[in-house]
Amino acid sequence: MPRDLNVDQIKKLWVLDLVIRHASLKKASLQARVSPSAVSQTVTSLEHSFGKRLLIREKGVVTPTQDAIAILDVVRPAFDAFARLRDLNDAPVPKISWMNFGTYESIAIDLLPGLIHSLRQKLPNLRLGLRISRTSSLLTMVRKGELCSALITEVDDLDRFYVKHVADDRLGLFVSRKHAIAAEGWSAVEKFGFGSLAPGKDGLPRYYTKFLRQYDLSKPAILSDSFETLRAAVAAGSIVSVLPHRVGTRFDDLLELTPSGLAGKAPRETGLHKIYIVSQTTCDREETDFVASEAMRLLGVRP
Numbered sequence: 001m002p003r004d005l006n007v008d009q010i011k012k013l014w015v016l017d018l019v020i021r022h023a024s025l026k027k028a029s030l031q032a033r034v035s036p037s038a039v040s041q042t043v044t045s046l047e048h049s050f051g052k053r054l055l056i057r058e059k060g061v062v063t064p065t066q067d068a069i070a071i072l073d074v075v076r077p078a079f080d081a082f083a084r085l086r087d088l089n090d091a092p093v094p095k096i097s098w099m100n101f102g103t104y105e106s107i108a109i110d111l112l113p114g115l116i117h118s119l120r121q122k123l124p125n126l127r128l129g130l131r132i133s134r135t136s137s138l139l140t141m142v143r144k145g146e147l148c149s150a151l152i153t154e155v156d157d158l159d160r161f162y163v164k165h166v167a168d169d170r171l172g173l174f175v176s177r178k179h180a181i182a183a184e185g186w187s188a189v190e191k192f193g194f195g196s197l198a199p200g201k202d203g204l205p206r207y208y209t210k211f212l213r214q215y216d217l218s219k220p221a222i223l224s225d226s227f228e229t230l231r232a233a234v235a236a237g238s239i240v241s242v243l244p245h246r247v248g249t250r251f252d253d254l255l256e257l258t259p260s261g262l263a264g265k266a267p268r269e270t271g272l273h274k275i276y277i278v279s280q281t282t283c284d285r286e287e288t289d290f291v292a293s294e295a296m297r298l299l300g301v302r303p
Helices: 007-022 026-031 036-050 066-087 103-122 135-143 182-193 204-213 226-237 284-297
Strands: 054-059 061-064 099-105 127-132 150-154 161-169 171-176 194-197 222-224 238-244 255-256 272-282
Touching: 007 026, 007 036, 007 054, 007 061, 007 066, 007 222, 026 036, 061 066, 099 103, 099 135, 099 284, 103 127, 103 226, 135 150, 135 161, 135 272, 150 284, 161 284, 171 182, 171 204, 171 226, 182 238, 194 226, 204 238, 222 226, 226 238, 226 255, 272 284
Parallel strands: 099 127, 099 150, 194 222, 194 238
Antiparallel strands: 054 061, 150 272, 161 272, 171 238, 171 255
């Protein structure tokens, strides 16, 4: 066991805590903003330092050992204290009693449970209205004043809105890790077909169409308004699908495909896109800044 805990070791323990909380190296890497291999190396380094095995890794599932649990029981109060200090730097809590907020389905699943809890804690008398829709519809509702603010994916022409950048994501092509389709590799796209987001009234976002062209993906076998529906089809082993990385890596049941010739290389930048909070330019910006700050914190984005 190390005689002294320095800053570097504390940071490594924080990464270990993320792995155990999320039960996933990939999800921990997203919050720590490093690669999954860097997370794995961090855990290995800690195991050497303590002379104990801290994680059991079997078929993509990670389980903490009793030694890991005992170590983190000691240091987690410090992590919680740092989290409270970080919250002191969050946007000020506005004095509001009613909020209409909208977002799109695939991020609502990750964001809304924590956002509702946080708002109820910080604004106990707040009445909250929630709308789930596609980005184009959310923008229309914000423009008409039907929503105070909305969390949307990147689109062109946001000049008419007050915009706060919240997070980044990228697209990937995913297949079930647990079914025979995974053994097909990239050829599964041709053999089983692929699923895609259906065009909205304004078509597909530019970053999405660029992604499809980059990999020569045409004539999808399934079109859906819902990434969650596509994800369910992928998890069942029946199809490959284009999914946002946050959706595809929510659990460890899916595998991201890499085209032939790119094995082992980092994904290309095509498909990268931003996630924004938008509101009318005439609305209370303090309220929008507060919602953006909460969204960043809940999505694990460092300010």
